[in-house]
Amino acid sequence: MTAVVSAFRRGEWRTSLDTVALPGPWESGHGLALVPEIVAHADRRWWDDTGRHSPFAATTLAPGSRRELLLFALDLFEHGTVTVGGLGPQGAGDFHMALWQTAGVPRPLARRWTGMLREGLSRRKAPRPDDALALVSLPGNTFTCLDSVLDQAERSAGVWVRPSRREPLSAARLVASMLTAGWPPDRIGLYPTEQRTLHGLVRLTDRQVVYGGAGLAASALDSETLTLHGPGRGCAVVPAGMPAKEAADWLLPLIAADSGRFCSNVHTVACADAPDGSRQDPEPLATALAAALDALHPQPGFHQELVAFREFGAVDMIQGAVRDRLRPGDRILTRRPAVVLGPASEVYARPQLALLDGHFGDGTAATHPLVGHEVPFPFAAVLSASPEAVRAITAASLFVHRPAK
The missing domain is CATH 3.40.605.10 (Aldehyde Dehydrogenase; Chain A, domain 1)
Structure with a gap:
């Protein structure tokens, strides 16, 4: 030194x-x-x-x-x-x-x-x-x-x-x-x-x-x-009927701003059931949001707003923690490599998005290991949630985002 x-x-x-x-x-x-x-x-x-x-x-x-x-x-x-x-x-x-x-x-x-x-x-x-x-x-x-x-x-x-x-x-x-x-x-x-x-x-x-x-x-x-x-467990609630593209445009900065480093960044996206009880299919939103995240930082470098990881092995450990929390049926929808080297051999974690399998009812969402999981890069888990599940997710979060009416 x-x-x-x-x-x-x-x-x-x-x-x-x-x-x-x-x-x-x-x-x-x-x-x-x-x-x-x-x-x-x-x-x-x-x-x-x-x-x-x-x-x-x-x-x-x-x-x-x-x-x-x-x-x-x-x-x-x-x-x-x-x-x-x-x-x-x-x-x-x-x-x-x-x-x-x-x-x-x-x-x-x-x-x-x-x-x-x-x-x-x-x-x-x-x-x-x-x-x-x-x-x-x-x-x-x-x-x-x-x-x-x-x-x-x-x-x-x-x-x-x-x-x-x-x-x-x-x-x-x-x-x-x-x-x-x-x-x-x-x-x-x-x-x-x-x-x-x-x-x-x-x-x-x-x-x-x-x-x-x-x-x-x-x-x-x-x-x-x-x-x-402590952990902010930032989340967003997407109401039924909100167009997928509109929802993705709203969510993108909430997930990716400031390299995903803030406790207020969204890491859980709950697609809420409609008032009549019908379930909202989260896949169209998740697909559109994954494409938008993939379009960010195509070539990470010093000039871009993406933090590089300097601690040896930190990216592999953090990415591994996401993979280990996936359950059968869950899918990573972002397509770009999760880890990438920059122009000076610095290491970056690219944005990722997971679509969680199934519909989450009373209390079940809070038990999924990716719900509320915070990582120091842009990441979110998208799921379909009942009103009870939405209440459980938001109750555990310090930062709850809802679209302006």
């Missing part, structure tokens, strides 16, 4: 004896310094004794000033050159290239997601600050979740940011941008850790926002002050 992203603790960028290599080809040369739990315990004591009492912070973070500083930080994040510990001065182009090399996020998506951060901050009502030390533990699928860092920075006395080990560069750049904008260094931290240390960070902080998958949601994270953003 030639460039190791530092932690930011007690107002300074700091190295560590514990490091981990970031995903990506060996020539990317990026690593990440990890903060042991015992160090985090010492930092909490420092926070109670010193950090929260900074007179500079009290002046700088006066009422009304936080939003202005954060908007300036987002300007720097998007366009500026900031100093990231371990990496040195980093321009916007440097950030985009490093993000591409390590996490496979192409420049168009990075720019779009930065715009979403700005939009989210600008439209949100500024909260009333309190005296809490907050923790934000981030996912690796998209850096739009940095919105929670911005939110907690506005409402908390201090924020510890735990970046994903798969994609820590965006969090490090945001912290560096906040510091360059004038954010008090005692009031922000970057705490990369092992997964097992997350529970310790939850206990050490006063308020927590944690992003994670099904395994984390089912774990023993038990805190009244914790907000857990």
